[in-house]
Amino acid sequence: MIKNNALCDFKNLPSFSSFKIEDVRPAIKYLIEQAENTIEQVSSQCESTWEDTVEPITAAVDRLGRAWGQVGHLNSVVNTEDLRVIYNDLLPEVSDFYSRLSQNKEIYQSFNNVYDAKGPNKLNGERIKLLENELRDYRLSGVGLNEREQKTYQELSKKLASLSAKFSDNVLDATDQYTLNITDFDRLKGLPDAIIAEAKSKAKSMHKTGWSFTLKAPCWVPFMESCIDRGLRQEMYRAYVTRASDCGAPEYDNSKIIIDILGARCKKAKLLGFDSFAHLSFATKMAVEPKRALDLMTELSLKARSRAESEYEILKDYASSHLDISNLMPWDISFVAQKIKEERYTFKDEDLRQYFPLKRCVNGLFDLLNSLYGVSVLEKQAEVWNPSVKLYEVKDHLGHSIGYFYMDLFARNGKRSGAWMDDAVGRWKTGRHTQIPVAYLVCNFPSATNKSSDAYLSHNEVETLFHECGHVMHHLMTQIDELGISGINGVEWDAVELPSQFMENFCWDWNIIKKISSNVSGDGHMPEDLFKKMVEAKNFMSGIQTLRQVEFSVFDLLVHLDSPAGSLEELMKILEGLRKDLSVIPVPEYNRFPHSFSHIFAGGYAAGYYSYKWAEVLSADAFGMSQENSMSLGEVGAKFLEEVISKGGLRSSLENFIGFRGREPNIDALLQHTGLSEPA
Numbered sequence: 001m002i003k004n005n006a007l008c009d010f011k012n013l014p015s016f017s018s019f020k021i022e023d024v025r026p027a028i029k030y031l032i033e034q035a036e037n038t039i040e041q042v043s044s045q046c047e048s049t050w051e052d053t054v055e056p057i058t059a060a061v062d063r064l065g066r067a068w069g070q071v072g073h074l075n076s077v078v079n080t081e082d083l084r085v086i087y088n089d090l091l092p093e094v095s096d097f098y099s100r101l102s103q104n105k106e107i108y109q110s111f112n113n114v115y116d117a118k119g120p121n122k123l124n125g126e127r128i129k130l131l132e133n134e135l136r137d138y139r140l141s142g143v144g145l146n147e148r149e150q151k152t153y154q155e156l157s158k159k160l161a162s163l164s165a166k167f168s169d170n171v172l173d174a175t176d177q178y179t180l181n182i183t184d185f186d187r188l189k190g191l192p193d194a195i196i197a198e199a200k201s202k203a204k205s206m207h208k209t210g211w212s213f214t215l216k217a218p219c220w221v222p223f224m225e226s227c228i229d230r231g232l233r234q235e236m237y238r239a240y241v242t243r244a245s246d247c248g249a250p251e252y253d254n255s256k257i258i259i260d261i262l263g264a265r266c267k268k269a270k271l272l273g274f275d276s277f278a279h280l281s282f283a284t285k286m287a288v289e290p291k292r293a294l295d296l297m298t299e300l301s302l303k304a305r306s307r308a309e310s311e312y313e314i315l316k317d318y319a320s321s322h323l324d325i326s327n328l329m330p331w332d333i334s335f336v337a338q339k340i341k342e343e344r345y346t347f348k349d350e351d352l353r354q355y356f357p358l359k360r361c362v363n364g365l366f367d368l369l370n371s372l373y374g375v376s377v378l379e380k381q382a383e384v385w386n387p388s389v390k391l392y393e394v395k396d397h398l399g400h401s402i403g404y405f406y407m408d409l410f411a412r413n414g415k416r417s418g419a420w421m422d423d424a425v426g427r428w429k430t431g432r433h434t435q436i437p438v439a440y441l442v443c444n445f446p447s448a449t450n451k452s453s454d455a456y457l458s459h460n461e462v463e464t465l466f467h468e469c470g471h472v473m474h475h476l477m478t479q480i481d482e483l484g485i486s487g488i489n490g491v492e493w494d495a496v497e498l499p500s501q502f503m504e505n506f507c508w509d510w511n512i513i514k515k516i517s518s519n520v521s522g523d524g525h526m527p528e529d530l531f532k533k534m535v536e537a538k539n540f541m542s543g544i545q546t547l548r549q550v551e552f553s554v555f556d557l558l559v560h561l562d563s564p565a566g567s568l569e570e571l572m573k574i575l576e577g578l579r580k581d582l583s584v585i586p587v588p589e590y591n592r593f594p595h596s597f598s599h600i601f602a603g604g605y606a607a608g609y610y611s612y613k614w615a616e617v618l619s620a621d622a623f624g625m626s627q628e629n630s631m632s633l634g635e636v637g638a639k640f641l642e643e644v645i646s647k648g649g650l651r652s653s654l655e656n657f658i659g660f661r662g663r664e665p666n667i668d669a670l671l672q673h674t675g676l677s678e679p680a
């Protein structure tokens with residue numbers, strides 16, 4: 001037993017004030033050892049029951065997961081050199097443990113025995129579902145393969161990991177090594193001062209005169225939107241779309257890596273008995289089969305196409321009448337679109353910040369949660385990792401505690417960028433006690449400019465806050481007792497964004513905006529005219545944007561669905577074929593977007609890129625129900641709670657959705673929400 005180590009203290013809330021870096025290594029090693037002992041003990045039993053098989057394994061893995069989760073969380077929000085070293089040092093050991101467990105034939109067999117023995121009195125629905133998920137995941141990890149196949153499987157997994165890492169490195173290096181160097185100041189017309197200043201110091205750092213522009217997003221995006229010199233835009237465009245390809249520096253060429261990745265993924269899928277990698281990927285997805293996702297994309301593209309065509313005409317007309325550009329090219333699109341946007345909407349995103357004081361937004365959000373779910377959110381005194389962090393307790397209408405969440409909103413040194421929700425503790429009810437769920441809500445908003453005033457959010461940041469809060473509620477409001485399927489656990493990968501994007505919709509609802517915004521003098525709300533302009537600006541160029549997302553999604557599905565492309569030519573042929581149907585903007589022959597498509601070749605989105613649009617369809621459709629049927633917030637919330645967010649991973653998310661909406665999802669609400677069709 002390990003004493004006085006805060007990481008091994010599993011009282012409900014993590015103990016942050018007594019956290020010591022020197023505790024990390026002994027705690028994690030001890031918990032892995034304990035889990036290994038439990039696994040060995042369970043493996044040696046002759047009979048398997050729920051209580052002496054599934055429960056002890058779950059408990060041991062949960063303890064390790066909670067301790068390691070706390071370390072990972074602190075590594076993300078208060079990163080120090082010491083903590084990072086220990087974290088990276090222990091990471092392979094922890095990953096190895098999980099990988100060994102996922103391929104442990106004895107445990108798989110024991111779980112199978114518990115499942116096979118299921119009878120009306122032995123297992124309830126939650127336990128059956130949990131075991132089905134577990135057994136499926138064991139099979140997807142290759143536990144059912146013979147020794148020779150298992151070896152091939154492991155080799156393929158290793159090969160894929162290193163190919164993906166190489167792909168990602170090539171994109172990064174190809175992006176980093178390129179600069180556009182300009183010595184003539186006259187050619188910088190139109191560029192924002194901040195970008196010019198940044199380019200000046202970049203040139204200086206490389207001992208060059210003039211200005212050096214890079215392909216990194218903070219430079220590339222405003223450059224393409226505002227550089228008046230058309231020749232420079234063309235040069236930057238070409239550099240950007242040929243990154244890490246056969247048209248760029250040969251040492252960063254991803255062509256062969258892409259072909260190798262597709263080949264290895266296909267082999268892995270076939271080894272596990274699937275027709276293609278896409279089919280393997282869909283084994284854990286709500287969309288169930290690739291065809292359903294493809295059909296959805298086709299339907300969206302058909303609806304978006306005519307809008308995209310007319311948007312393209314608007315761009316062409318404006319370009320020739322106002323900007324003297326008679327043949328609109330891909331490197332003109334952002335530039336022309338930005339000019340039209342500035343003329344039409346007259347406000348910049350940053351101008352909206354003054355209308356959203358943080359306190360009012362947070363209070364308005366908590367009021368909304370109360371209207372939807374009848375819960376109260378109360379601030380609690382607690383140990384935290386930074387003085388600006390707050391802990392909240394969520395209570396139901398009877399005053400019973402449902403769960404807790406930490407809210408860490410402000411950017412600071414040593415904190416990873418971006419916004420996310422993470423689970424600290426999952427709900428789990430055993431015969432002895434109930435573990436109450438706990439979550440982290442993390443954002444990177446700018447803090448107040450001086451100590452006595454409030455911080456202000458851009459509208460985009462308000463959406464982020466609502467989004468992450470949607471994930472938190474999904475995790476806390478669960479009524480499922482089994483840990484593996486409670487809260488966000490066991491929910492299909494392409495359905496987890498439904499509760500979060502559902503909340504985002506409220507940021508476009510005037511009734512809610514009135515409650516979370518104020519006017520410039522600090523009372524009342526923002527002007528309604530301005531809000532209407534925001535809605536119009538949101539939908540600007542939505543046809544072209546939708547087609548673009550559809551093109552990426554369909555490309556991703558097609559290359560993983562059929563037998564893998566054997567050469568770059570074959571791959572580009574697939575892309576050309578679908579561009580004919582999906583793109584209204586002509587693309588030059590040298591465009592190599594697959595070579596930097598890291599989401600699918602280096603990230604977790606292979607045969608899954610469609611899920612961005614999928615989640616938008618689901619959330620808009622779910623949100624649309626309240627408007628269609630003039631339901632009150634309380635009615636919508638009660639139904640959403642009952643059919644979706646209380647259910648965790650107990651049912652398929654499609655069943656949840658149908659339970660809520662009364663039918664399968666369709667795209668009409670999203671088309672309305674993005675201005676691609678008029679409200680019925």
Ligand SMILES: [Zn+2]
Pocket residue numbers: 467471497500
């Ligand atoms: Zn999310």
